[in-house]
Amino acid sequence: MSNQCESSNENCIGQLEKSIAVIGSKWTLLILRELSSGTKRFAQLQKSLKGISPKTLSLRLKELEKNKIVIKKIYPEVPPRVEYSFASRGESLKKILHDLYEWGAEPPDGEK
Amino acid sequence: MSNQCESSNENCIGQLEKSIAVIGSKWTLLILRELSSGTKRFAQLQKSLKGISPKTLSLRLKELEKNKIVIKKIYPEVPPRVEYSFASRGESLKKILHDLYEWGAEPPDGEK
DNA sequence: CTGAATCCATTCTGATACTG
DNA sequence: CAGTATCAGAATGGATTCAG
Numbered sequence: 318m319s320n321q322c323e324s325s326n327e328n329c330i331g332q333l334e335k336s337i338a339v340i341g342s343k344w345t346l347l348i349l350r351e352l353s354s355g356t357k358r359f360a361q362l363q364k365s366l367k368g369i370s371p372k373t374l375s376l377r378l379k380e381l382e383k384n385k386i387v388i389k390k391i392y393p394e395v396p397p398r399v400e401y402s403f404a405s406r407g408e409s410l411k412k413i414l415h416d417l418y419e420w421g422a423e424p425p426d427g428e429k
Numbered sequence: 430m431s432n433q434c435e436s437s438n439e440n441c442i443g444q445l446e447k448s449i450a451v452i453g454s455k456w457t458l459l460i461l462r463e464l465s466s467g468t469k470r471f472a473q474l475q476k477s478l479k480g481i482s483p484k485t486l487s488l489r490l491k492e493l494e495k496n497k498i499v500i501k502k503i504y505p506e507v508p509p510r511v512e513y514s515f516a517s518r519g520e521s522l523k524k525i526l527h528d529l530y531e532w533g534a535e536p537p538d539g540e541k
Numbered sequence: 542c543t544g545a546a547t548c549c550a551t552t553c554t555g556a557t558a559c560t561g
Numbered sequence: 562c563a564g565t566a567t568c569a570g571a572a573t574g575g576a577t578t579c580a581g
Binding site for chain 3: 470471472475483484486487490491503507508509510511
């Protein structure tokens with residue numbers, strides 16, 4: 318029901334843009350790759366993703382969390398401990414990203 | 430062969446980023462929607478996409494053309510006439526965008 | 542008509558320092 | 562350890578004007 322994206326539907330474009338904006342930000346794919354190998358903590362991510370600033374990492378994680386792509390788990394301990402992991406929506410996203418990758422890697426084939 | 434995007438492969442991320450950058454730019458999706466209903470000329474697109482500047486439209490079309498998503502056909506006439514239409518890569522992209530749309534529209538459902 | 546050039550506004554990102 | 566605040570620089574988009 319109405320999850321078809323037709324020429325006349327403005328709304329679906331907006332939805333699509335939102336989705337692309339989330340996964341299209343710089344670092345997002347790298348973050349997802351890191352998390353795909355398992356739960357990670359903030360400092361771990363920061364270390365793996367050499368060059369990312371804490372601000373950017375924080376922003377990206379916040380967005381990913383808001384979009385239910387990753388799950389943030391806070392342990393009320395001292396020192397503070399926070400873990401990030403894939404949510405189920407993140408898992409289903411992986412397949413799409415894989416398709417998109419294949420699309421991009423596809424040879425231009427018989428042109429000209 | 431090697432079109433699997435694994436944790437250890439840096440290269441595939443770059444490819445993915447490139448693809449997302451192309452389709453993720455503002456207006457790109459709108460342009461693709463316009464073209465999905467058939468071949469269009471520059472002025473037609475500019476008129477349909479109310480608010481787009483010729484510069485932006487030109488840039489986006491150039492990128493889409495470079496990535497073989499749309500085809501540019503120039504008629505050596507006076508006044509000049511240029512037509513844009515979907516390439517085959519554009520067609521296969523449509524399916525992926527549809528999947529992505531469905532992913533984005535997917536309800537957060539039973540999490541927790 | 543097509544689209545390149547220019548200038549300006551807005552947004553995004555990075556580096557660094559600092560707090561709970 | 563986790564994350565925010567601040568500021569500067571880069572990248573992106575828009576309006577307008579001009580040219581082939």
